[in-house]
Amino acid sequence: MRRLLFPVLLGLSAPALAADVPEAIARQLQQTFPEVRAEQISPTPVPGLFELRVGPQIAYVSADGRYLVRGDIIDVKSDTNISEERRASARLAAIDDIGESRMIIFTPKQVKHTISVFTDVDCGYCRKLHRQINDYLAQGIRVRYLFFPRSGPNTDSWAKAEKVWCSADRADALTRSKRGEALTARPCSPTPIRQHYDLGLTFGVTGTPAIITDTGELLPGYVPPAELADYLNGKTAG
Numbered sequence: 001m002r003r004l005l006f007p008v009l010l011g012l013s014a015p016a017l018a019a020d021v022p023e024a025i026a027r028q029l030q031q032t033f034p035e036v037r038a039e040q041i042s043p044t045p046v047p048g049l050f051e052l053r054v055g056p057q058i059a060y061v062s063a064d065g066r067y068l069v070r071g072d073i074i075d076v077k078s079d080t081n082i083s084e085e086r087r088a089s090a091r092l093a094a095i096d097d098i099g100e101s102r103m104i105i106f107t108p109k110q111v112k113h114t115i116s117v118f119t120d121v122d123c124g125y126c127r128k129l130h131r132q133i134n135d136y137l138a139q140g141i142r143v144r145y146l147f148f149p150r151s152g153p154n155t156d157s158w159a160k161a162e163k164v165w166c167s168a169d170r171a172d173a174l175t176r177s178k179r180g181e182a183l184t185a186r187p188c189s190p191t192p193i194r195q196h197y198d199l200g201l202t203f204g205v206t207g208t209p210a211i212i213t214d215t216g217e218l219l220p221g222y223v224p225p226a227e228l229a230d231y232l233n234g235k236t237a238g
Contacts, residue, residue, distance in 0.1 A: 044073060045082065055202050056090040058083055088216025094199060095146075095212060102192040104145040104170045106133055112140030113232040118148035118200045118210040121164065121177045122157045125222040126209045130178045132225055139229035145174065146196040148208050158193065165191045 041061070042051050048063040060069040072083035095116050103116070119126045129136075136143055147165075149157035160177055166188035167173030173183055200210065203218060211219040211228075215235055223231070 045075065046073060049073075051086065053086065053090060055094055056087050057202060058086055058090070090216075091203060091212055091218065092214075092216040094202070095144075098146070098192065098195060098199065100144065102195070104164070104174050106137060106143045106145075106171065108137035108140050108142060110140050111142045113229075114142040114144060114214050115228075115232075116144045116146060116212040118146050118196070118203075118205050118208055118212075120148055120150050120157055120208040121160045121174070123150065123208045127178045129209050129222050130175065133175075135225035136228070139225050141225070141229060141232070146199065147193045148197055148200040148205055148210065149193070150208060153194070153197075161193050162187065162191055165193065 041053075044051050044060065046060075049060050049069070050063065052059045052061050052068070060071075060073070061067065062069075072081055074081055074083075117126075117129070119130075121127075133143065147161040149155060149161050151157045160183070163183040163185045164170060164173045164177050166185040167183060168185075173185065177183055203210070203212075205218075205220075207220060209222055211223065213219060213232060213235065217235070
């Protein structure tokens with residue numbers, strides 16, 4: 001039964017169960033999954049079904065705490081993915097928890113939108129995106145970079161990300177690294193690479209670039225500057 005929980009959930013720490021959660025649910029969850037400390041358990045539009053959220057991960061639990069359900073709740077009347085709306089909100093909160101001081105940020109003169117981009121210095125489409133960074137800025141898109149070396153820890157791509165972070169001018173170092181230049185920065189500690197990488201995993205990121213919009217939507221892959229601006233403007237207008 002323990003396998004019903006998404007694997008990432010068991011590895012995260014969070015505050016204890018909310019005080020207003022029905023006692024039966026809290027008791028059953030804590031007995032069956034003692035590792036779980038849910039950030040939030042709240043009612044859903046479905047009678048008798050409660051939302052269980054840890055970070056950006058969402059599942060649902062029955063009122064008696066016996067059944068755990070993975071999947072999305074869709075309001076067919078309004079054609080709204082309620083689960084995705086909740087995940088989007090959770091993504092934004094999780095990124096905010098990282099803090100901008102632990103990101104590499106490129107800011108336009110006039111900010112219309114802010115995106116967060118999981119990037120790998122050795123990824124071809126990440127390099128293409130960054131070659132057009134001035135075009136994104138011209139569209140009023142503020143770009144916040146988080147590292148996601150696809151090869152994982154203890155690899156060359158990971159080491160390159162560390163060197164970028166340990167450079168005196170991180171923005172310039174990122175640009176040079178994405179051009180294929182070798183950096184000579186000395187190791188430093190701590191770096192946010194592991195934190196960025198683990199966050200990407202909880203979001204379900206498997207490839208790069210992976211863009212989180214200012215509404216919390218996850219866009220996998222490269223999106224050209226003008227196309228992305230049109231999309232973001234449309235979301236704002238909607």
